[in-house]
Amino acid sequence: MYLKSKISLKHFNYLEKELLNRFNSYSMKLGGKKIKRLEDIHNLKNIYLNLENYKKIFFELFTERKTKEAYVKFAKLLIKKNFNGNGYFQKTPTIRIHLKGLGLTGYHCDYWYGHGENAITIWKPLTNTKNTCSLYVQNNKIDNKKLLTSFRKKKIDVAQINQILKHLCKKTDVKRNEYLQFNSKVIHGTQKNKENVSRISFDFRIIGINQNFGSKPKENFIQVLENKITKIKSHNKIFKCSTYTNGVSKIAVRNQIIFINSMCMNNNFQVILNDSEIYQLDYLPVLRGMIKNKNLDLIVVYSLKIFKNKNIKNQILKLLKKMNKKIYFCYENLYSDELNNI
Numbered sequence: 227m228y229l230k231s232k233i234s235l236k237h238f239n240y241l242e243k244e245l246l247n248r249f250n251s252y253s254m255k256l257g258g259k260k261i262k263r264l265e266d267i268h269n270l271k272n273i274y275l276n277l278e279n280y281k282k283i284f285f286e287l288f289t290e291r292k293t294k295e296a297y298v299k300f301a302k303l304l305i306k307k308n309f310n311g312n313g314y315f316q317k318t319p320t321i322r323i324h325l326k327g328l329g330l331t332g333y334h335c336d337y338w339y340g341h342g343e344n345a346i347t348i349w350k351p352l353t354n355t356k357n358t359c360s361l362y363v364q365n366n367k368i369d370n371k372k373l374l375t376s377f378r379k380k381k382i383d384v385a386q387i388n389q390i391l392k393h394l395c396k397k398t399d400v401k402r403n404e405y406l407q408f409n410s411k412v413i414h415g416t417q418k419n420k421e422n423v424s425r426i427s428f429d430f431r432i433i434g435i436n437q438n439f440g441s442k443p444k445e446n447f448i449q450v451l452e453n454k455i456t457k458i459k460s461h462n463k464i465f466k467c468s469t470y471t472n473g474v475s476k477i478a479v480r481n482q483i484i485f486i487n488s489m490c491m492n493n494n495f496q497v498i499l500n501d502s503e504i505y506q507l508d509y510l511p512v513l514r515g516m517i518k519n520k521n522l523d524l525i526v527v528y529s530l531k532i533f534k535n536k537n538i539k540n541q542i543l544k545l546l547k548k549m550n551k552k553i554y555f556c557y558e559n560l561y562s563d564e565l566n567n568i
């Protein structure tokens with residue numbers, strides 16, 4: 227079941243105007259024309275071929291102060307309304323562009339993709355939506371567990387799942403001065419957009435203070451207590467770290483680096499050094515050197531697979547303890563001090 231509420235058009239006025247300006251500038255740079263309304267975005271130069279570049283423009287706007295302020299204000303308002311001013315909201319919203327003539331996301335509920343069972347999804351369009359360019363949401367209490375069990379039993383593929391779920395959902399026709407909210411277990415999705423307009427929207431999740439994050443990392447959320455933003459402890463310190471790659475894992479070193487660097491960015495780790503292990507020396511001399519390096523707080527590695535055996539693992543853990551250092555294992559999303567068999 228969903229709830230549709232109103233919000234003043236002023237709230238995201240800057241975002242809408244600025245988005246239109248920047249989309250137009252980009253289109254003109256490519257030799258295309260200008261549009262007057264965001265819902266005509268499908269007329270911009272090369273958008274069907276270059277959608278990711280247009281999405282990047284949208285995403286970058288969300289990293290800027292003025293837009294961030296509007297987003298945080300909106301999220302705080304929702305936390306006040308739903309959780310008496312105490313809760314969490316996702317740091318970064320997901321942005322969507324539903325182009326004329328195309329489909330977008332299939333039918334699903336966010337709970338299936340790892341959000342906590344009490345999380346609330348907020349869906350805010352920046353264009354008026356109607357019929358097939360709106361979000362389709364099911365508005366009856368449905369037993370999601372039973373649905374999942376039946377899918378598992380029948381082993382049906384995602385296209386078949388989509389067929390079943392789409393009959394449960396109805397259009398929502400949300401306007402620019404409205405937003406939707408629904409629980410993470412509510413099924414929703416999109417149709418092929420057969421309207422003469424496109425849709426631009428963003429969505430994010432909020433959760434109450436004692437509710438669980440599902441499989442989502444807490445670091446992806448901002449905490450609000452008594453209507454004020456508080457920093458989550460792990461955010462307070464910027465760790466100076468070294469990235470470390472090791473040939474033990476069968477993942478190519480360049481792919482390990484991409485993954486490690488992206489995890490460092492997400493976790494606010496400042497990378498000041500990087501190095502690779504000497505493959506032929508399995509006692510891990512490079513790693514030992516890093517642990518002894520006084521300028522580092524943390525070593526960021528691809529996975530626990532850097533330890534070929536328990537003995538080496540225990541020696542490294544002992545050294546970490548002695549030097550008061552930590553290793554962060556990206557793949558397992560785990561710190562060395564969380565490993566129990568020292």
Ligand SMILES: [Fe+2]
Nearest residue numbers: 334335336414
């Ligand atoms: Fe969703």
